[in-house]
Amino acid sequence: MSLPEVRLSSAWSRFLSRVLLPAVLPAVLLAVPMTATARAQSVPPLQAGMRVTFYSSSASVRGSTQQAVFKPNCDPSKEDCWVDGSGRSIGLQDVPTASGQGYAQLDVLYLDQQTCVLRITIYTLDPGSGAVATAASGGTVSTESNCEDYWFSPARLQQLPTQDTGGFRVLRGPYTIGNFSFDSVSIGSFGGGSASHSSYDAASGLLIVASTRSQGGAVPTIVGNTVTPGAGNTQLTYTQWLNSRSLPASGLLERLPAHVQGTTRLVYSCVQVTTLPGSGAVQIPCHYELALGQRNELWVRARGTLQVSDGITNIPSVTESEHVIAASGHGGYLASPTWLASLQQGGVQLDSDPVTGVVAFVESVTDDVVVIVERSNAELKRFAYDRRTGWLRQVSLEQSSGLAVVSQYYELTGVQ
Numbered sequence: 001m002s003l004p005e006v007r008l009s010s011a012w013s014r015f016l017s018r019v020l021l022p023a024v025l026p027a028v029l030l031a032v033p034m035t036a037t038a039r040a041q042s043v044p045p046l047q048a049g050m051r052v053t054f055y056s057s058s059a060s061v062r063g064s065t066q067q068a069v070f071k072p073n074c075d076p077s078k079e080d081c082w083v084d085g086s087g088r089s090i091g092l093q094d095v096p097t098a099s100g101q102g103y104a105q106l107d108v109l110y111l112d113q114q115t116c117v118l119r120i121t122i123y124t125l126d127p128g129s130g131a132v133a134t135a136a137s138g139g140t141v142s143t144e145s146n147c148e149d150y151w152f153s154p155a156r157l158q159q160l161p162t163q164d165t166g167g168f169r170v171l172r173g174p175y176t177i178g179n180f181s182f183d184s185v186s187i188g189s190f191g192g193g194s195a196s197h198s199s200y201d202a203a204s205g206l207l208i209v210a211s212t213r214s215q216g217g218a219v220p221t222i223v224g225n226t227v228t229p230g231a232g233n234t235q236l237t238y239t240q241w242l243n244s245r246s247l248p249a250s251g252l253l254e255r256l257p258a259h260v261q262g263t264t265r266l267v268y269s270c271v272q273v274t275t276l277p278g279s280g281a282v283q284i285p286c287h288y289e290l291a292l293g294q295r296n297e298l299w300v301r302a303r304g305t306l307q308v309s310d311g312i313t314n315i316p317s318v319t320e321s322e323h324v325i326a327a328s329g330h331g332g333y334l335a336s337p338t339w340l341a342s343l344q345q346g347g348v349q350l351d352s353d354p355v356t357g358v359v360a361f362v363e364s365v366t367d368d369v370v371v372i373v374e375r376s377n378a379e380l381k382r383f384a385y386d387r388r389t390g391w392l393r394q395v396s397l398e399q400s401s402g403l404a405v406v407s408q409y410y411e412l413t414g415v416q
Contacts, residue, residue, distance in 0.1 A: 043182060043241070043244065046205065046244070047108065048110050050251075051108075051247040051250050052105070052150070052241070053241075054105075054106075054239050054240060055101070055102075055239070055240045056239045058099060058235070059099035060097045060235055061234045061236060062097055063095075063219070063232050063234060064219050064231050064232070065094065065095065067220055067230065068090055069091060069093050070088055070090060071089045072089055074091050076089075095219060095233065097233065100124060101124070101125050101127065102122060102124040102135060103123045103125060103242075104122055105355075106119075107120075107328075109139075109299065109324065109326050110251070110326070113145060114143060114144075115143050116146060116148075117298075117324055118141075118324070119138075119139050119250070120137065120138055121137045121331075122134070123135060123356055123376075130377065131378035131400070132357060132358065133376065133378045134379060134381070139301075140322065140324065141299070141301055151204075151205050151206050156205075157185045157202060167189055167190050170186070170187055170188075172184065172185055172186070172202070173186075177208070177240065182202075182203075182208060184200065185199070187200075195213045195214075196211070197212075209240045210239040212237045213234060214235045216233040216234065216235060218231065243355050249330070249339060249351075250328060250331075251328060254337075254338050254339075255297045256297060256327055256334075257327065260325065261295065261297075263415055264416055265414070265415075266292070267288075267289050267413050267416070268288040268289070268410045269288075270286040270288050270410040271284065272286060272308065272408050273406070273408075274405075274407075275405045276403060284309060286306060286309070287316075288304060288305070288306045288307075290302050291304075291305070299325060301323075301325075302322070302325055304321040304322075306320075327339075327390065329350075330350075330383050330385065335392070337388065340387050345362070347363075358374050359374070360374045361373055368387055369384050369387060369393065370385045371385075378399060379398060380396075380397075380398045382394075393411070393412050394412065395410045396408065396410070
């Protein structure tokens with residue numbers, strides 16, 4: 001879904017702190033769900049019009065249990081704190097940790113030997129309830145025979161010399177995860193308190209499993225009555241391929257229409273709403289613009305800017321994101337007019353995802369607008385496309401979060 005969120009990449013840790021609706025879970029690295037690993041299969045060659053799903057998790061693990069902090073209002077006679085020689089009150093607090101898990105889903109819009117165009121959607125996965133909810137989305141264009149870190153052309157992988165020196169490692173051979181085995185090209189680096197490992201399927205070039213470990217900076221701890229540097233948190237990430245399947249509408253369906261080639265900006269009015277039973281709703285207005293930039297006959301790279309009022313100072317927070325506009329099926333700011341014209345009635349299911357459980361269907365069709373809905377076990381997304389131009393007129397996202405319902409509504413107000 002192309003709501004205005006962050007630019008994404010393959011490492012879960014790169015987006016965990018930036019998503020609009022982060023999942024903060026107990027500080028353990030979450031294992032791949034058994035139902036997910038059971039879906040492992042042979043790896044098909046990557047091509048346009050495919051949807052590829054990865055499991056990802058991230059965790060921050062404590063190196064020190066507590067850290068020293070300034071406590072200006074602390075009373076040493078009542079609390080565990082003291083006043084140092086400079087008159088500052090110092091106490092202890094638990095070192096914070098966080099973790100999260102979910103899915104990274106890639107729609108391959110375009111792929112050749114050099115260029116890869118992706119639309120990426122990130123879902124969080126609640127380990128208790130199994131709730132699947134959109135966390136972020138975006139688009140990327142890669143031009144070095146790769147699709148971000150998720151795929152490298154097999155020819156490029158073959159050119160890597162096998163080595164194990166100087167903190168860098170390239171190894172080849174069979175690799176087994178659970179009941180799934182593949183011929184791998186594994187790339188690793190280590191040193192300076194960090195390490196990373198990525199194993200690719202040699203035949204298809206697709207990333208199968210990856211992990212990273214990095215040591216955070218020292219935290220101030222108390223030894224006796226002295227502030228001493230203590231071990232910082234360790235950041236861990238894990239990514240594993242789950243599923244690849246053909247979904248033709250996720251690829252490019254036609255060249256960009258002339259009116260899209262001449263467009264430089266889309267403007268949306270928006271509102272974010274939080275509703276609690278018995279407490280009413282809190283509405284926060286926002287403004288979103290999408291600046292269309294570098295382009296060719298097939299796609300346009302775009303940068304989104306979301307401004308949200310804080311309701312107190314009237315100084316808006318600003319979030320930027322990267323997207324790709326292309327004439328494909330639903331999910332982006334543009335849908336192929338030819339594809340929209342082929343949809344004749346509501347009630348038609350378009351897709352049911354075997355990993356996320358998200359079901360997409362046509363809700364209604366008129367002469368002017370096609371409405372498409374995506375539903376998971378924790379959210380409802382609704383896309384309304386102009387049937388003639390293909391532009392996304394309206395989009396909404398309604399998510400259940402405990403007792404609350406958190407919603408976002410966007411409406412197109414200007415095409416320049």
